[in-house]
Amino acid sequence: MTTAPFSEFDSSRYRLLTETGDVKDGAACVLYWMGRDQRVEDNYAMLAARGIAKEQGVPLRVLFPFYTSFNDMSVRQFTFMAKGLEEVERDLRSLNIPFEVKVAAVGEVGEAVVDAAKEHKAAAVVTDHMPLRIVREWEEKVGGELDGLDVPLFQVDAANVVPVWVASDKKEVGARTLRPKINKLYSRYLKEFDAVEKNTEKCDLGPLTNWEEVLGSLDAKKVDMDVNVPNTFVPGKTAAMAAFQDFCDEKLKKYADNRNDPNLDVQSGMAPWVRFGQVGFQRLALDVKKLGKYSDGVAAFIEEGVVRRELSDNFCFYNSNYDSLTGAAGWAQESLQLHSTDAREYTYTKEQFEKALTHDDLWNAAQIQLVNEGKMHGFLRMYWAKKILEWTTSPAQALEWGLYLNDKFSFDGSCPNGYVGVGWSVMGVHDMGWKERDVFGKIRFMNYNGCKRKFDIWDFVRKYPGAAENALKAGGETAVQKKAKGSKNKKQKTR
Ligand SMILES: Cc1cc2nc3c(=O)[nH]c(=O)nc-3n(C[C@H](O)[C@H](O)[C@H](O)COP(=O)(O)OP(=O)(O)OC[C@H]3O[C@@H](n4cnc5c(N)ncnc54)[C@H](O)[C@@H]3O)c2cc1C
Incomplete structure (x- = not known):
C-alpha cells in the first residue's frame, strides 16, 4: 500500500477528496479525470496521476466526461473546447496513454467518472481543480462513491501557480491582501515542469474520438446552438503558443502602458486558452520571465495572470455565492438594496442588450465585438458591465444578464474570472465603497466621458458597423456628434 499520492510530488499541491487515502493494490490503472486543465504538458494533475501509476506499475488512463451543457456556455465555447481536446487526444496517443471521452448530461458527470473507475479498475482517481459549484x-x-470502492480521489490544483488553498485560507478582501501572500510563495511554486512519461505497458488506445458525434450530443434545450463560432481564436495548445509568441514579440513591450486602450489591442488574448486549460498560466509566466526584457510588461502581465486570476479562484473557492448578490460584501449589498x-x-x-440596441455607441460597439468575435477588450468589459447595472431595473437582473451575455458569447466565459469580473463591476467584488450616487449606490461608477479621456472612442466605434446607427435609432448621439458639440461649446465659452 502506498500513502498518497506518490513520493516525489509536492504534497501541498493536492488534497484528498475521499476518506480513503491509500492507493488500491492490485488495480489495473490510474485514472486522470480531466476537467479544467485540458492539456498534457505543464499539468500537475497529469504529472501526479502519471507518478502514482508509475509507482504502482500500472498504466495511466485519461477520461474526459464531456458534459452536454454547462451554465450558459453556447456551442461557441463547446466547439473551442472539443477542438482543443482533439489535440490533447493526439498528444496522449503519442505517449501511449489511452484517452476516453464519455458524453454525459451535466447531472450525470459524477456517475460517468465512477463507472470509468470501476470499468478500468482504477487504483486511484486524480482530478484537477475548478472552484465552480457544478464541479464541486x-x-x-x-468522492462518496469512490469511498465505497476503497479508491482515493486526489485533487490537484494545476491551474494556479500557488495552489488556491495554500495561497490563502480565507476569502481575500482584494488584490492588495492576496498579492503579498502570493509574492511570498511564488518562487517556490514557479518551477519548470517535468515531461510526462510514456506508458510503458501495452495499452489499447481504442479508436479516435468522433468529435462531430460528441458535439452533436450537446443538449440543445440548454446550449444555444445558434451562436456562430468565429475564427478569432484557433483552439488548442499549438495555436495558443503561436499567439503567445506573437504577444511576446509585438505587444509585451507596450503592455504595461497601453493595455487599457482598446484601440491599441496590446493584451495577450490568452484568456480563452487559459480558461480551458489548453495552456497553463504557469507556462506563460515562465516563458515571459525567460525573455529577460520588458520588465514592466512582464511584471504587469504576471500581476494580471497570477495575482488577479488567482484572486478570482480565491473568491469562488471560499464563496459559493459567487454569482449572486448575496456573495457581495455587506456594504455593497446594503447600498445596492437602498438604490434598487x-x-x-x-x-x-x-434582447435589446444582446442585439446592441442601446443609445450608447461605445456600449453597442463593445457588444458587437463580443457577439462577432467572442471577445471584448478588458477595459471595455468594465464599462460594459457597469452600464448593464445602470440600465436594468434591478442589480440582481444586471448581474444575471451580465453573466449570461459574458458566458454565452465570450470564448473565455463561465469561469471564476468571469464571475469576479462581472461581480466587480455590478456588486463591488474586491473593490471599496465610492461616492454614493443614484442607481450605483457606492459601487464604482464609470461613464462615457471617462472613456473619452482614455482613448479615441470614435476610432473604436467605427470598427463595428451598426454600433453608431443603433445608438442614433435609440435616441443617442455618436462619439462624432458629441465631439462636435463639445468643441462648439468650447468655442462659445472662449468668445
Ligand atoms: C465584466 C468582466 C467580465 C470578465 N469576464 C472574464 C471571463 O469570462 N474570463 C476571463 O478570463 N476574464 C474575464 N475578465 C477579466 C479580464 O477582462 C480578462 O481576463 C482579460 O481581458 C482577457 O484578455 P487577455 O487574455 O488579453 O488578458 P491579458 O491582459 O493579456 O492578461 C493575461 C491573463 O491574465 C488574466 N487576467 C487578465 N486580467 C484579469 C482580471 N482583471 N482578472 C482576472 N484575471 C485576469 C487572464 O487569464 C488573461 O488571459 C472579465 C472582466 C470584466 C470586467
Whole structure:
C-alpha cells in the first residue's frame, strides 16, 4: 500500500477528496479525470496521476466526461473546447496513454467518472481543480462513491501557480491582501515542469474520438446552438503558443502602458486558452520571465495572470455565492438594496442588450465585438458591465444578464474570472465603497466621458458597423456628434 499520492510530488499541491487515502493494490490503472486543465504538458494533475501509476506499475488512463451543457456556455465555447481536446487526444496517443471521452448530461458527470473507475479498475482517481459549484457537486458524488470502492480521489490544483488553498485560507478582501501572500510563495511554486512519461505497458488506445458525434450530443434545450463560432481564436495548445509568441514579440513591450486602450489591442488574448486549460498560466509566466526584457510588461502581465486570476479562484473557492448578490460584501449589498428602486434614465430588455440596441455607441460597439468575435477588450468589459447595472431595473437582473451575455458569447466565459469580473463591476467584488450616487449606490461608477479621456472612442466605434446607427435609432448621439458639440461649446465659452 502506498500513502498518497506518490513520493516525489509536492504534497501541498493536492488534497484528498475521499476518506480513503491509500492507493488500491492490485488495480489495473490510474485514472486522470480531466476537467479544467485540458492539456498534457505543464499539468500537475497529469504529472501526479502519471507518478502514482508509475509507482504502482500500472498504466495511466485519461477520461474526459464531456458534459452536454454547462451554465450558459453556447456551442461557441463547446466547439473551442472539443477542438482543443482533439489535440490533447493526439498528444496522449503519442505517449501511449489511452484517452476516453464519455458524453454525459451535466447531472450525470459524477456517475460517468465512477463507472470509468470501476470499468478500468482504477487504483486511484486524480482530478484537477475548478472552484465552480457544478464541479464541486460532481466531486462530492465521485468522492462518496469512490469511498465505497476503497479508491482515493486526489485533487490537484494545476491551474494556479500557488495552489488556491495554500495561497490563502480565507476569502481575500482584494488584490492588495492576496498579492503579498502570493509574492511570498511564488518562487517556490514557479518551477519548470517535468515531461510526462510514456506508458510503458501495452495499452489499447481504442479508436479516435468522433468529435462531430460528441458535439452533436450537446443538449440543445440548454446550449444555444445558434451562436456562430468565429475564427478569432484557433483552439488548442499549438495555436495558443503561436499567439503567445506573437504577444511576446509585438505587444509585451507596450503592455504595461497601453493595455487599457482598446484601440491599441496590446493584451495577450490568452484568456480563452487559459480558461480551458489548453495552456497553463504557469507556462506563460515562465516563458515571459525567460525573455529577460520588458520588465514592466512582464511584471504587469504576471500581476494580471497570477495575482488577479488567482484572486478570482480565491473568491469562488471560499464563496459559493459567487454569482449572486448575496456573495457581495455587506456594504455593497446594503447600498445596492437602498438604490434598487432609484429611477433609471434608460432601461433595456435582455434582447435589446444582446442585439446592441442601446443609445450608447461605445456600449453597442463593445457588444458587437463580443457577439462577432467572442471577445471584448478588458477595459471595455468594465464599462460594459457597469452600464448593464445602470440600465436594468434591478442589480440582481444586471448581474444575471451580465453573466449570461459574458458566458454565452465570450470564448473565455463561465469561469471564476468571469464571475469576479462581472461581480466587480455590478456588486463591488474586491473593490471599496465610492461616492454614493443614484442607481450605483457606492459601487464604482464609470461613464462615457471617462472613456473619452482614455482613448479615441470614435476610432473604436467605427470598427463595428451598426454600433453608431443603433445608438442614433435609440435616441443617442455618436462619439462624432458629441465631439462636435463639445468643441462648439468650447468655442462659445472662449468668445
Ligand atoms: C465584466 C468582466 C467580465 C470578465 N469576464 C472574464 C471571463 O469570462 N474570463 C476571463 O478570463 N476574464 C474575464 N475578465 C477579466 C479580464 O477582462 C480578462 O481576463 C482579460 O481581458 C482577457 O484578455 P487577455 O487574455 O488579453 O488578458 P491579458 O491582459 O493579456 O492578461 C493575461 C491573463 O491574465 C488574466 N487576467 C487578465 N486580467 C484579469 C482580471 N482583471 N482578472 C482576472 N484575471 C485576469 C487572464 O487569464 C488573461 O488571459 C472579465 C472582466 C470584466 C470586467
